[in-house]
Structure formats: structure tokens, C-alpha cells
Amino acid sequence: MKRQRIVSIFSAVCCFVLSVAWLPAPCQSQNSPNHPETQTKQPLVVDVDLVNVAFSAVDKKGKIVTDLSRNDVRVREDDREQVITSFSQEKDYPLAIAMLIDTSTSLRDKLKVEQEAAIDFFHTTVRRKLDKAMLISFDSTIDVLQQFTDDADQLTKAIRRLKPGGGTTMFDAIRLACQDHLNRQEGKRRILVLISDGDDNMSFESLNSTLEIAQRTDVSIFTISTNTSGFFGMESPKNDKTLKRLAEDTGGRAFFPNKLEEMAVDFLEISQELRNQYSLAFRSTNRKRDGSFRSIKIDSNRRDIKLQHRKGYYSPTG
Numbered sequence: 001m002k003r004q005r006i007v008s009i010f011s012a013v014c015c016f017v018l019s020v021a022w023l024p025a026p027c028q029s030q031n032s033p034n035h036p037e038t039q040t041k042q043p044l045v046v047d048v049d050l051v052n053v054a055f056s057a058v059d060k061k062g063k064i065v066t067d068l069s070r071n072d073v074r075v076r077e078d079d080r081e082q083v084i085t086s087f088s089q090e091k092d093y094p095l096a097i098a099m100l101i102d103t104s105t106s107l108r109d110k111l112k113v114e115q116e117a118a119i120d121f122f123h124t125t126v127r128r129k130l131d132k133a134m135l136i137s138f139d140s141t142i143d144v145l146q147q148f149t150d151d152a153d154q155l156t157k158a159i160r161r162l163k164p165g166g167g168t169t170m171f172d173a174i175r176l177a178c179q180d181h182l183n184r185q186e187g188k189r190r191i192l193v194l195i196s197d198g199d200d201n202m203s204f205e206s207l208n209s210t211l212e213i214a215q216r217t218d219v220s221i222f223t224i225s226t227n228t229s230g231f232f233g234m235e236s237p238k239n240d241k242t243l244k245r246l247a248e249d250t251g252g253r254a255f256f257p258n259k260l261e262e263m264a265v266d267f268l269e270i271s272q273e274l275r276n277q278y279s280l281a282f283r284s285t286n287r288k289r290d291g292s293f294r295s296i297k298i299d300s301n302r303r304d305i306k307l308q309h310r311k312g313y314y315s316p317t318g
Helices: 002-021 105-125 152-160 170-184 207-216 237-248 260-274
Strands: 050-059 073-077 080-082 084-090 095-102 132-138 142-149 189-196 219-225 277-283 293-300 305-309 312-314
Touching (some): 050 293, 095 105, 105 132, 105 152, 105 189, 132 152, 142 152, 207 312, 219 237
Parallel strands (some): 095 132, 189 219
Antiparallel strands (some): 084 277, 132 142
16 A cells, blocks of 8 residues: 555656656746847947058158048958948047156166156147057166156156166067056056167067067057267167167158157157058958967058058968
8 A cells, every 4th residue: 555655656746757857938927027029239340350550651751641532442351352341530539648768877868858858748739538648768777767658747757767777678668668557557558658769779679579569469669769979960779770670660760850859840750650550450351360460551542642551460360
């Protein structure tokens, strides 16, 4: 009897489970949080194959060109023409500016003029609640004198604290600014302004590795030379070539003033150029995700116009 009772109970439980399993699923109402029409929309997936490139245009006299249209330019990646999906002129794009000032012993006599020119630049360029700027000095050591701020007065105080030091760690200072500071500034155009004679005798980084870092972090470098030879109409081939390549390969611009006092004019040109840049985007026809470097070339069908832009980018991986 006991065994029969257990079997009866087991059969009843099984019948109950089967009956529940075969019950129809409850209908969802239109107001149900699980209904497709009331679910929160998923964010759009960003297409990493879309390449954005900022560039500026100057005429043969070096004056900024502000009236380019989409039909005036074409873009190639690794010598293959690409279809431009968007084009715009951006006068009010937010900026993140890292200024690097060489304070090595060789620039001791020029420091005062550099300070005044840099102060004017910050006051005329940095807009409150929109742009941010920071200050780094370098000689045998690298010092962050002011973190990112939109307060030009704070930047001025930091510039006043500049003091000449020993050797030069220019490449390492650029790496620090790009990787540890500018790279964290999302939603802003990343700009590095370098005031130096282009000499480097203490860095671990090389010119090539520094360029790769700047290109991977999408930083444009503007350089102002303080070479003494330039002030006397002479050339300093090695150092000037370094400053020029840092600028041209990253979409910036190199300045070589004949007189130290002209540095203020160069700063003004940088400020104007940053407010008169263009932006275009294209979807790369190369779908490989191999992390390789891809060259970019933007041309204009208008004569006597030079376009300044980064020379390429590193493709995504994975």
C-alpha cells in the first residue's frame, strides 16, 4: 500500500507539471515593459571604418583660405580615391591645446619673449567653457606646470613660473602630452604647440616613434622654431627639418621666424588657422583590420592652394 501511495503521488505531480508546461504564454499588452515598442532603443554602433580628417588651406602667400567647398577637394587613401561622405567648415570646434616650451640652457636668453607671446596666445585663443589648454616645460626634466583649464589667467601664472634648466627631452615631452593628457580629451580637436630649437639630446623616444604616437592619438603639432641661426637668416638643417616633419606629418604647421619678436605673429597665425579649419570624412575601401599605417592625401582642384592635414592613420585591429 505504501508503495502504491508513492506511485500515485508521483503520477499526480508529473501530470501537474505537464499541464503547466502546455499552458499558453500570457499575452503582452502594449504597455508592457517587455513589449518591443516600449523597449529602450539600443545605441547606434559607430562604424570604425569611417575616417575623419581635419585640414586647413593656405594660398601661396601662406594666407588662410576660407571658401573651399566639397567639390573643391578629393581624398585618397594609399593612392586609392575615396568617396567623401561629409564635409564641413568648422570655426567653433572645441580645442584641447597642450603648449610645450623648451626651457633648456640654450634658450635662456629667449625665454622672456617666449613667455609674453605664449600669454597673448592663450588670452586670444582659449574660450571659456569651450576650449581647454595646459602648459608643459621641458629641459633635462619634464614638468606639467598647469593641467587643462579654460582659465587664461591660470595659464599666465604658470608661464610666469618658467625657468631655464639643463638638457633637452623634447620627444619624451611630446609623448607625455599626447598619451597622458591630450588623448583623454574627448570631443575636442587635439592640438600641440611646440616652442623649441628642435634639438633633443636626452629623450628615450625617437622622431619616428614620436610621430607614431602623435598619429595614433590624432594630435596635430604646430611648431615655432627658436633656432638662433634662423634669426640671422641662416639655416639649421637638422633641427629645422625635425620641427618641419613633426608639423607636416601630423597636419600642423611649422614656423621659422627671422626675428624673435615675430613669434607673436606666428602665434596669431596659429590661432586664426585653428578657427578656420575644414573637416571631411570617408569610409575606407580597405576593410582589413590589420593595424597597418595608411597614407592620406587630400588635393584641391583650385590652383595655388596647399592643404595641410595629417599624413595618415593606423587602421583598427580585431
